[in-house]
Amino acid sequence: MRIGLLGTGPWAQMAHAPALEEHGDLDFVGVWGRRPDAAKDLAGRHGVRAYDDVDALLADVDAVAVALPPRVQAELAVRAARAGRHLLLDKPLAATVDEARAVADAAREARVASVVFFTSRFQTETETWIAEQAAEDGWFTARxxxxxxxxxxxxxxxxxxxxxxxxxxxxxxxxxxxxLLPVLGDALRVAAAAHGPGDTVQLVLDHAGGASSTLTLSLTAPPAAAGADVELRGAAGVTRLPRSPEGAVPPLMRAADALLSSAATGRPHPCDATFGLRVTEILAEAEGLLGEREG
Structure with missing residues (x-):
């Protein structure tokens, strides 16, 4: 599969470009970015072509990997899908529900494969843990x-x-x-949302499986307090999301594997654009509640 990279920022440099270059079943064709000089620099480091025109890149590839801000990603993903190109996307899929729906609709109508890269869904240890917990019944709550x-x-x-x-x-x-969603079921509603220090937010979700979950999210935590932790409690006992020693590149390469498989079989991946849309809908609902509290 011939694939091009849209984006030249830190995530494109540290994750996407190395993963595309190292993947044995991908032909990394080139890079396009909003800053032509950055595109030339990144393309030069990986021995591929730098494109000044995004449509010229789309004409030369079968798929695109996108490492751009959500609004820009959504616009270009729709453009790529309509050109018949498969989509390796990043989270969040878009900045609004309408933008995310446009991506999901375009991918469906063009019958192209899509995979949204949620890191934990493609790390070996965490992917296995999520599948094991999803097979269990009787979850009561999650944090x-x-x-x-x-x-x-x-x-x-x-x-x-x-x-x-x-x-x-x-x-x-x-x-x-x-x-949380593959284990506890869809979020039927955001029951509560509140602000914490800095950009910290706290959410309470009611899930289709009957459980509730609480989420604490922040980008302004002290460095010593940073980290991710998920705990489930229910009939099966207590279990916690394992930590993964993998960096970004190996799971991103597995996301590319998923895209290749979906493109070959026509079967959607669980982390496709439709799932990315659902995540966006939940985020937007929480954002609305937080706005009401500010008002």
Whole structure:
């Protein structure tokens, strides 16, 4: 599969470009970015072509990997899908429900494969744990803490304009939801939402399986307090999400495997654009509740 990369920022550099280059079943064709000089630099480091025109890249590939802010990703994903290109996307799928629905609709109408990269769903240890817990019945409650220190450290993502605008809810919220939803069932409603220190938000969800969950999400945690933790309690006892020693590249390569499989078989992956849309709907519902509290 010939694949191009849209994006040149830190995530494109540290995750996407290395994964695309190392994957044995992908032909990494080239890079397009909103900053042509950055595209030339990143393409040069990986021995591929830098494209000035995104449509020229789309004409040369079978698929695109996207490492761009949510609003830009959504616009270009629709464009790529309508051109018949398969989609390896990042979370969150979009910044609004309408944008996310446009991506999901375009992928469905064009009959192209889509995979949204939720890291925990493609790490070996966490993927196995999620599948095992999803097979269990009787979960009563869950607690998820996804605490980042992006804005309290020297993180390469600290300058991200969309993260400063949308905060932890939209950046790490998708990670937490990607773990909870397959285990507890869809979120029937966001029962409560409240602000904490910095950009921290706390949510309570009611799930289709009968359980409730609480989420604490932040990008402004002290570095010593940063980390992700998910705990489930129910008839099967107590279990916690295992920590993965993997970095970003191996799971992203497995997400590419999933895209290849979906494209070959026509079967949608559980983390396709439709799932990305559902996550976006939940985030938007929580954002609305938080706005009401501010009002």
């Amino acid at each position: 998820a803490q996804w605490l980042g220190s992006v804005f309290t450290s020297d993180s390469p993502f600290a300058a991200s304009a969309w993260r400063r605008e949308k905060g932890a809810l939209w950046d790490v919220g998708p990670h937490a939801l990607s773990v």
